[in-house]
Amino acid sequence: MGHERELVEFWLRLRERLEAGARSYGDASFGREPAELAGEIEHELLDVCGWAFVLWCRLRRLGGDAEAICK
Numbered sequence: 001m002g003h004e005r006e007l008v009e010f011w012l013r014l015r016e017r018l019e020a021g022a023r024s025y026g027d028a029s030f031g032r033e034p035a036e037l038a039g040e041i042e043h044e045l046l047d048v049c050g051w052a053f054v055l056w057c058r059l060r061r062l063g064g065d066a067e068a069i070c071k
Helices: 004-025 034-061
Strands: none
Touching: none
């Protein structure tokens, strides 16, 4: 695959998020109804899309070339 280092970093960050959630909420999420979990995922996906739109707007105001701006 060629991205082993990035994959390890991804999994470490995911683990950090899961551990932070466990500290805050315990393992309560594992007992939630699947429909509730699906609703949470839907809200999170909308947040991700919303943040992507905000970034897209900001990049357009900065000149529109994401590659050049983010280097």
